[in-house]
Amino acid sequence: MKVFIVIDVDAGRLAQNIKILSDYGKVFDARSVQEMVQVREREGHVDAVFLSTNVPNIRETVVKIGKNLRADGSPAHVFLIGEMNPDTLADLFDAGVRDITRHPINPVEVGLHKKLPTLTDEREISVHFGTPQATREKIILFCSPKGGDGKTTISTQTGAVIAKMTGQALLIDADYAGNAYRKLGITSMTHSIIDFEKEDSQLLDRHSLENKLITHQQSGLKVLPSPWNEHTSIPAKMAENALLAYRRFYGNIVVDLHQGYTPAFETLKDYATDIICVCRPEEDELERAMEMIIRLYEAAPDKLRIIVNGLRNEKELQPIRVGLEQFKIKAPLSSLPYADKEFAQRKELPVFLEPKRSLYSRELRAILKGLGITNSKDAVPTATAEPGASKEKETPSAPKGPGWLRKKFGRVAD
Ligand SMILES: Nc1ncnc2c1ncn2[C@@H]1O[C@H](COP(=O)(O)OP(=O)(O)OP(=O)(O)O)[C@@H](O)[C@H]1O
Numbered sequence: 558m559k560v561f562i563v564i565d566v567d568a569g570r571l572a573q574n575i576k577i578l579s580d581y582g583k584v585f586d587a588r589s590v591q592e593m594v595q596v597r598e599r600e601g602h603v604d605a606v607f608l609s610t611n612v613p614n615i616r617e618t619v620v621k622i623g624k625n626l627r628a629d630g631s632p633a634h635v636f637l638i639g640e641m642n643p644d645t646l647a648d649l650f651d652a653g654v655r656d657i658t659r660h661p662i663n664p665v666e667v668g669l670h671k672k673l674p675t676l677t678d679e680r681e682i683s684v685h686f687g688t689p690q691a692t693r694e695k696i697i698l699f700c701s702p703k704g705g706d707g708k709t710t711i712s713t714q715t716g717a718v719i720a721k722m723t724g725q726a727l728l729i730d731a732d733y734a735g736n737a738y739r740k741l742g743i744t745s746m747t748h749s750i751i752d753f754e755k756e757d758s759q760l761l762d763r764h765s766l767e768n769k770l771i772t773h774q775q776s777g778l779k780v781l782p783s784p785w786n787e788h789t790s791i792p793a794k795m796a797e798n799a800l801l802a803y804r805r806f807y808g809n810i811v812v813d814l815h816q817g818y819t820p821a822f823e824t825l826k827d828y829a830t831d832i833i834c835v836c837r838p839e840e841d842e843l844e845r846a847m848e849m850i851i852r853l854y855e856a857a858p859d860k861l862r863i864i865v866n867g868l869r870n871e872k873e874l875q876p877i878r879v880g881l882e883q884f885k886i887k888a889p890l891s892s893l894p895y896a897d898k899e900f901a902q903r904k905e906l907p908v909f910l911e912p913k914r915s916l917y918s919r920e921l922r923a924i925l926k927g928l929g930i931t932n933s934k935d936a937v938p939t940a941t942a943e944p945g946a947s948k949e950k951e952t953p954s955a956p957k958g959p960g961w962l963r964k965k966f967g968r969v970a971d
């Protein structure tokens with residue numbers, strides 16, 4: 558069985574290449590040479606390392622791989638993924654790089670097509686992050702055009718569902734005015750994301766990292782709280798340090814960001830597997846919502862999903878549909894109903910309410926299913942188990958735009 562390691566700072570690209578390579582062997586991702594060595598020690602050998610050209614200190618990494626990772630006595634092959642200027646590339650070939658391939662990896666280009674996949678091996682993609690038992694699934698960012706749109710409500714429930722299903726999920730509250738832990742009914746905290754001010758916090762050991770978290774008893778979701786109004790913003794670097802520290806041990810991370818298009822979003826977007834923009838249906842919020850959605854879509858078109866939260870009737874979706882159509886935004890659009898009863902009861906997170914009794918629970922489960930978060934046995938029923946579950950609402954093919962958006966924004970995407 559071939560063993561491959563992929564290194565990429567962009568979670569989306571990483572996931573895509575891991576998927577491609579998993580047809581040809583066992584694939585791991587790693588963030589340091591130590592983690593690669595751990596993989597080698599566990600697996601016995603490493604056949605090839607795929608190093609994205611966006612990884613810092615590439616030359617140094619290539620040299621270290623040559624020294625530390627060997628298969629049958631000779632060094633593991635190092636392939637670069639991406640683009641690079643010819644001079645730097647020549648230097649890297651000298652350092653031991655075998656070839657450069659475009660993203661996404663084309664197996665024919667790197668000679669993998671000659672090896673047939675082993676049919677007896679598990680075909681499921683099993684991605685281990687250097688450290689045993691952490692399985693990388695999701696890094697989901699929640700953002701919104703303004704305060705009170707529902708980020709914390711939805712992100713905490715999303716985290717809780719993943720935690721219940723996988724036994725392993727973390728919510729990072731990266732909103733300086735955030736109250737995620739309170740929303741989960743937790744009353745006190747001692748540590749917060751502020752502990753991640755310095756770059757070296759990325760390397761904290763597992764024990765220290767766990768000590769900073771509080772646990773939501775009902776679901777097992779871990780929470781890294783916000784400092785709660787002690788600061789006026791969470792610097793992008795701080796949010797990144799926290800994400801990179803916990804990413805080593807947590808496969809599933811949900812991040813609750815501050816409203817607006819923030820520097821923290823700009824920095825974390827590349828690590829994300831999914832980006833969710835939560836907005837309200839009120840017409841006077843539409844302009845702000847569209848501005849935000851346009852920016853998010855420009856920044857990460859493939860990762861973006863939109864949730865219109867607190868819908869009182871289906872018609873309220875129409876203006877935003879028209880907006881998406883006019884700006885050619887193809888991001889999936891879903892909605893959640895206005896649900897005062899569900900939020901009035903304090904016993905359970907609404908998503909855990911019996912779906913037959915709660916439209917909100919049903920619709921949120923359907924959205925999570927659309928995100929690939931589903932488990933028929935546990936928190937989220939499958940479509941067949943839950944025939945009433947609403948489908949994701951696609952942007953309709955051609956609602957005729959009345960042109961008001963053009964007037965409002967002075968430009969229309971082409
Ligand atoms: N679908 C809904 N129906 C009714 N009430 C809702 C719904 N979603 C959220 N709420 C309520 O709206 C309020 C704001 O929600 P929430 O705190 O999640 O927003 P937020 O985007 O995190 O706000 P902030 O930017 O201030 O952090 C809360 O009181 C919440 O209970």
Ligand SMILES: [Mg+2]
Binds near residue numbers: 732813
């Ligand atoms: Mg919030």
